[in-house]
Amino acid sequence: MTSEPLYQHENPVAPVNTPPRHAEAWPLPFSPQEYAGRISRTKALMKAQGMEVLLVFDPANMNYLTGYDGWSFYVPQLVVVALAEPEPIWIGRGIDLNGARETTYVDESNLYSYSDRYVHHDHRHPMDFVAHILRERELDHARIGLDMDSYYFSARGYEVLRRQLAHASFTDVTRLVSSLRSIKSPQELEYMRQAGKIMQRVMEVALGHIEPGIRQCDAVGEIYRAQMRGTKEFGGDYPAIAPMLPTGRGTSTPHLTWNDKPFVQGEASILELAAARYHYHCPMARTAFMGTPPERLVEAAEIVAEGVQAGLEAVRPGATCESIEAAWRSVTVPRGIVKESRIGYSMGLNYPPDWGEHTMSLRPGDRSVLEPGMTFHLIPGIWMDDWGVEISESFVVTDDGYELLAPFPRKLFIKP
Template sequence: MSQDIFDEREYERRLTRTKERLREERLDAIVVADPANMNYLAGYDGWSFYVHQAVVVTPDRDEPVWVGREMDANGARATTWLSEESIRSYSDDHVQSPYDLHPMDYVAGVLEELDVADGRIGLEMDASYFTAKSYTRLQENLPEAEFEDTTLLVNWVRITKSEQELEYMREAARISENAMQAGLDVIEEGVPEYEAAAAIYDQLITGTEEYGGDYPSIVPLMPSGDHTGTPHLTWTDRPFRDGDPVIIELSGCRHRYHSPLARTTFVGDPPEEIEHTAEVVVEGLEAALDVAEPGVTCEAVEKAWRETIAQYDIEKEDRIGYSMGLGYPPDWGEHTASLRPGDETVLEEDMTFHMIPGIWTDDFGVEISETFHVTGSGAETLAEFPRELFTT
């Protein structure tokens, strides 16, 4: 239950900061559809995001209002800090309805009850689970409302973490270490890729001797061979072969908080080119971590990486990191600050980032990453795992 994960005062602080943002934006309400933001504000935790659901916040109401499918209302009672009057549910005939009903018809009714039907209402227009149909149904039901795109409003509130959030991320890092080691231990010539994936998943869920793990927002990514130049591939039933580079990117998850970790291994004796690339990645990663501290911009952190690898005539156009923490599928990123040229976001104490400065070529790729916490004096990496090219 959420009350066991965070105390009510933490939710009240989160809600207070969100309400401050609503007032700054002159909003009468916000409809939150991102599952991570719903969890952040209300504590709701269920695999129900495949149907429409929301948390509604107004500047003057003490509690948010959870709105979801009737069969999920007990899940809201079990996991949120909300009182009964703040839990609203729509009937099942709204789900994939043959009667031209839609869950946002019910949400519109809740907004009317909250007396904001003719107000300025924020919507998470670019959230993964807020559909075009959701928007048009709200427009049809609330013709006098003025809708505003507030996709990242709550995400920016989330960007600095409380001590309890950081503790869960540190616990997730312990799970990440165990899962990474499990994957590395299995990978060798002749072993099917899925066996490594199974070993990783076992540790992601088993966790540690003290606590178990949750399902991560992204499955373990594990491109191998020629495909290591293409990030975001998973596993197949192909056996590992001598001469294969293998990338593992994964994250432990503890109460929905993540601590991603990526490493690269090689089946057999790695060629000098891959060894050199791994050394460059580590050198650039450490240069960027050395720069990260409060008051420094995101682009300054990336610049330290870029200038380091430039000494070896290597260029990389992609961002090298992003803010992250609390997450649900399809990803653990917060979609706010990125470590990239042009991002002038100033680092603040208790922000958290996944720094993943991979180098990908047409023939192979190398990824070595760290999740770090911005402390008062610099960057604290959450995992304790060797930064090197592994071999089998």
């Protein structure tokens, strides 16, 4: 082990002459007032649940609360929200400190970075550094909430925090911030509508490249190009999930991507794709067949499309998630389509590996009540032994029903 001091960091005290965030910095997608409202609502939930400090590891939640936007979530990083602090605290890797300066509204005095001596080390961990900062800010005896089910918070990190903060108490509050994200603001919905416009173009490009003889990887290259280029009015962002393009027998399962083999006449391909704007998503799935499709696929696609419409017609404020699934099932089960897994989920702002919010699901038993501004991906994929079909819609709950984020023909696409 090295004898270097354990708690050395690049910005122990903010210089008094730190310049304000300059106009040329990474554009903040929301106003300071919107970020302040998010922090205020987060603190209200914290108080209601008896917490004094919240440690937020999910990059989507970090972005939601501060604007932070970097592909740095492969190492520990977090935002601290404390009732005693007027502003959130960002803690991340030293080389990402300038990224926090560029992409957040947070004052320099609340930006902390740890040295690379903490990165992938056997005897020290970034949570050692986090514990030191909490002690430094006199938050080490607090009631602390953690998002324990986050992809980005490890068992080792938890053990280090427990050991280093022996006088604190810890509570699992995984969905606290995510639940606040479920109702989108007008500006968030505008970004999702913009993502929807990009998504329409992405699907057009994708379907145009599902042709016999074209390599799957070449089609995906064009899909990526369309996702990033966006429209003439606004560019695209990277979606949280890579293009999924199961083909042939691969359509019997949902989560295959692509290879370098050419598409083949007489086979189907499923396109489950998304477009994103400031990380706000609009996913869509469609199915294409090259040649004359078998009758079972044609019939299944028709039933799925009718079931999707039935589910959409059940959407309204006051309805429940399970009632949307029940409407779908009332159309599909009598015609022989039975689906055991959920048919959709809430979605919006997110980072890899998933664009879902991990809050509400369209399935039996989920009695979450729909409210205006909630957004969902209704995706009742059907996967059989050696074939499948996906037709999905992304929608927002409105005052009197629903709005499709990316209107597009809802059918089986046949490529003669």
